[in-house]
Amino acid sequence: MEKLKDYVKNIGKYIKGIFIPEQIIIQDGIVVSPPRSVAPYVVIAFVFVSYFAIQATEFSIFEVIYKLFGIDILNNHFEGPWRAMTGWEYLSRYFFPIDYGYWREVISPLVDTIQMSFLGSFIGSAIALPVAFLASSNINKNKFTLTSARAVLTIFRTIPMIIYAVIFVWVFGKNVLPGTMAIGLFTFSIVAKMLFEKIETIDLGSYEAIESTGASKGKSIVTAVLPQILPSFYSMSLYAFEINVRYAAILGYVGAGGIGLILQSNMADLDLTNRVFTMLFFIWIVVISIETISRFLRRRLA
Amino acid sequence: MILFEKVGKTYPDGTVALKKVDLKIEQGEFIAIIGLSGAGKSTLIRLINKMHPVTDGKLTVNGTVVDDSLVGKDLRKFRRGIGMIFQSFNLIGRTSVLKNVLAARVADIPFFKALLGLYSKEDKIASLNALEQLGILEKAYNRADKLSGGQMQRVALARTIAQDPKIILADEPVASLDPITATQVMRDFEKINKELNITILANMHHVDMALKFATRVIGINDGEIVYDGPASAVDNALLKKVYGRELTDDDIMDN
Numbered sequence: 001m002e003k004l005k006d007y008v009k010n011i012g013k014y015i016k017g018i019f020i021p022e023q024i025i026i027q028d029g030i031v032v033s034p035p036r037s038v039a040p041y042v043v044i045a046f047v048f049v050s051y052f053a054i055q056a057t058e059f060s061i062f063e064v065i066y067k068l069f070g071i072d073i074l075n076n077h078f079e080g081p082w083r084a085m086t087g088w089e090y091l092s093r094y095f096f097p098i099d100y101g102y103w104r105e106v107i108s109p110l111v112d113t114i115q116m117s118f119l120g121s122f123i124g125s126a127i128a129l130p131v132a133f134l135a136s137s138n139i140n141k142n143k144f145t146l147t148s149a150r151a152v153l154t155i156f157r158t159i160p161m162i163i164y165a166v167i168f169v170w171v172f173g174k175n176v177l178p179g180t181m182a183i184g185l186f187t188f189s190i191v192a193k194m195l196f197e198k199i200e201t202i203d204l205g206s207y208e209a210i211e212s213t214g215a216s217k218g219k220s221i222v223t224a225v226l227p228q229i230l231p232s233f234y235s236m237s238l239y240a241f242e243i244n245v246r247y248a249a250i251l252g253y254v255g256a257g258g259i260g261l262i263l264q265s266n267m268a269d270l271d272l273t274n275r276v277f278t279m280l281f282f283i284w285i286v287v288i289s290i291e292t293i294s295r296f297l298r299r300r301l302a
Numbered sequence: 303m304i305l306f307e308k309v310g311k312t313y314p315d316g317t318v319a320l321k322k323v324d325l326k327i328e329q330g331e332f333i334a335i336i337g338l339s340g341a342g343k344s345t346l347i348r349l350i351n352k353m354h355p356v357t358d359g360k361l362t363v364n365g366t367v368v369d370d371s372l373v374g375k376d377l378r379k380f381r382r383g384i385g386m387i388f389q390s391f392n393l394i395g396r397t398s399v400l401k402n403v404l405a406a407r408v409a410d411i412p413f414f415k416a417l418l419g420l421y422s423k424e425d426k427i428a429s430l431n432a433l434e435q436l437g438i439l440e441k442a443y444n445r446a447d448k449l450s451g452g453q454m455q456r457v458a459l460a461r462t463i464a465q466d467p468k469i470i471l472a473d474e475p476v477a478s479l480d481p482i483t484a485t486q487v488m489r490d491f492e493k494i495n496k497e498l499n500i501t502i503l504a505n506m507h508h509v510d511m512a513l514k515f516a517t518r519v520i521g522i523n524d525g526e527i528v529y530d531g532p533a534s535a536v537d538n539a540l541l542k543k544v545y546g547r548e549l550t551d552d553d554i555m556d557n
Contacts, residue, residue, distance in 0.1 A: 205392035209458070212351055213465050214381035215409040219416045223408045226417075227397040 099278045106259065106282050113258035114286065116176050116251070117244040120183025125237035128188045132195035133221060138204060153196075156189035161247050165256035176257030183248060187240045191233075198232050199225065231301040238294045245290050249283045259283060303328055303364065304350060304469070304501070310358030311345050311525075319345040321525045322359065329468065330499040332492070334506045334516035334533070337544055342525045343505040347471045350503070351384040352377060364468060382409055385462030385500075389474035391454040395447040399438070399457050402446045403429040406465040432460040436490055452483035459490055463498070470494070472504035476511065484508070488515045509541065 007014070021034040053059075066072050070086040133139050135149040164185050168178030206224040215223065252260020263279060306325035312318050319342045327333060335343045348354040349361060352368050361368040366380050385406075393402050407425045408416045415421070421429075433439045436456045441449060446457060455475060462470055472491070476484035492515050495502050506512040512519060513533045521529030521536075521544035528543045529536070 203395075205388060205390055206394040208353070209386065209388060209392035209461075210394075210405050210408060212353060212381060212384070212386040213406050213409055213461075214378040214383075215405075215416075216378060216413075218413055219408050222413075222417045223405045224394050227401070228395055231396065 097274060098281050099274055102275055102278045103282060106262065106279055109252070109257075109259040109262055110282060110286060112176050113248045113252070113260075113283075114245060114290075116179045116258050117183055117241060117248045120180045120248075121187045121237060121241040121244050123180075124184040124187025124189075125191050125233070125240065127184075128192035128195060129233060131188070132192045132199060133225075135192065135196040136199040138200050138202075139221060139225065153189055153192050156185060157193060161186040162250065162254060165251045165254050169255045174255035174257070179248060179251045179256035179258055182251060182256060183244050186247070187237075187244060191236050191240050194236050195229065195233055198236075199229055202228050235298045235301050238298055242287075242291050242294050245287055246283075303362075305362040306359070307361070308359035309349065309356055309361050311342075311349060311354065312357045313354075319525055320349070323527055325520070325527070325530070327501060327503070329501055330495070331518055332495045332502045332504075332516050333518045333520060334504050334512035335520045335522060336506055336509055336512050337522035338546070341522045343522055344473055346522065347473055347503055347505060350469070350471055351381050351386060353386075378409060382465065383468045385465050385467035385470040387455070387458055387462060387470060387472035387475045387504075389477045391451070391458045393446040393454055393457055393461075397446060398443050399433070399446050399449070400426070400429060400442040402457055403432055403461045403464045406461045428466075429460070429464045432463040433457075435463060436460045450483075451479050452487060455479065455483075455487050456490060459487070459494070463494065467500060469501045469503070472502065474505050474507060477507050484511065491515065 018040050020036060024032045024034070026032060062073050068087040070088075131149055131153070134145055135153060137146060140146045140149070161182050164182035165178055168181045172178045172181075202225065204225075206228075207220050210220040210224040211217070248258050248260070250260050250263070252258040252262070253264045255261070255264075259279060259282075263276065304325070304327040306323045309320060309323045309325075310318070311320040323346065335346060337343050345354060349356050349368070350363055352372060355370065356368060363380070364383065366372065368380075372380060394405060401419065404419075404421045404425055407421065407428070411421065411425075430439065430442060433442055436459055438453060438456045438460065441453060441457070446454065449457065470491075475491070476487050479487060488511055491502055491504065494500055504512075504516070506516075513536055516533050519529065519531065519533045519536050520527060521540065523544055523546065529540050
């Protein structure tokens with residue numbers, strides 16, 4: 001209790017201490033003043049931004065709870081729900097039960113989805129590797145090619161994968177090919193970006209050493225730099241594959257092949273059935289398995 | 303033979319690192335270069351294999367004039383004959399000791415073989431021989447980044463031997479090693495120098511070690527050579543010229 005009183009009494013001092021760190025006096029009266037931290041200002045800015053974001057979006061956790069479960073905690077009298085049933089009723093009535101027998105129809109497009117993701121991830125990563133070197137400022141000293149490579153990567157990264165799928169479906173027709181290509185491009189853009197940032201952090205001493213033996217730039221790179229980044233590269237490619245399996249599930253919705261195709265036929269007129277949820281269940285099983293394998297492999301690479 | 307004729311080096315930012323250096327180095331000499339940090343030791347060494355280009359005067363290395371016209375293929379062929387050793391060893395991490403030594407021969411193989419790491423049996427034998435010469439053969443299949451500092455510098459030396467050079471440039475080769483390991487590495491240099499008649503130019507911070515192993519000492523102060531002569535003739539007066547003050551017992555490391 002005494003302690004608490006002490007805190008209250010000195011509250012001003014403590015608040016001041018957050019912004020201006022107290023000086024520390026060590027032996028012989030030497031004064032050490034710690035540098036001021038930006039952290040408290042960042043926290044204040046964060047709280048402000050969050051407050052305005054909540055105001056702007058009219059986000060209310062009570063409204064969410066009401067529309068999902070039909071419980072009006074503070075008696076706010078929200079409008080709705082729109083379909084005369086709560087979210088939970090809607091989900092449980094139309095999505096359940098899981099129809100395990102449906103797997104016979106799901107298995108083939110699901111395998112398509114995995115194959116699309118695998119091939120797309122593989123091709124995308126393979127192209128990303130040389131481009132990442134072009135985009136690394138410590139390796140590529142040519143301003144023009146460096147800037148071009150980075151510009152291309154930014155453009156590719158800006159376009160969402162589903163847009164690639166729409167474009168490729170338009171060009172190649174409804175098939176797994178446009179899906180594979182969309183995944184390939186997406187993988188290329190993110191793996192190249194992650195990889196060049198990794199390349200820029202490596203120690204170039206060994207590269208200098210190999211160059212000093214009279215090896216060309218290209219040979220010095222593949223001999224001294226490549227072995228250092230390969231484990232990270234494999235890890236990034238696996239991670240991209242993990243993400244891609246999830247993304248690929250919706251690509252079929254625009255006709256780009258895979259499980260999304262049935263998702264589309266089952267959701268055609270928003271007539272949701274338990275089959276949608278059944279499919280999500282199977283996708284979930286696949287994603288979990290791939291993530292587990294991928295995580296195991298990536299841990300071994302680290 | 304390495305011949306410096308009024309060689310100067312000014313960096314693009316205007317820093318003058320070397321001024322009118324005249325030097326003549328015969329094949330098989332063991333030279334230690336001493337001087338304060340920033341005196342121009344590293345620059346002097348890096349001019350020889352054109353890691354930095356000469357900006358003034360004329361530098362001739364074994365008959366090749368090292369100037370602006372030495373580029374591309376000619377430069378790479380020229381560098382084949384000059385090995386280089388670094389303070390931080392500069393081994394390739396995440397790969398085996400043997401692959402590190404083999405890397406010295408990558409200049410002579412086609413690009414796709416370099417990419418896939420395909421070396422000939424002859425290259426492998428030469429590399430394993432180099433490791434044997436430095437007494438580190440049993441580590442051939444260990445990962446290079448798991449070795450101790452002394453072992454790493456030995457691997458770097460083996461890599462240089464596998465390159466079959468006429469000259470070895472060593473930039474602070476023992477500066478990050480403890481005194482005992484440093485002495486061992488210097489002995490390796492001595493052995494290579496005597497047995498293979500390779501010219502060695504080493505930048506050294508440890509004066510005592512420089513005097514113990516090198517046959518000739520070059521002292522540099524502020525980009526100029528202030529001493530060039532046998533190690534046996536170096537005395538305190540000379541060191542004062544090199545370092546700007548007399549060395550005390552605190553500066554000399556005991557072995």
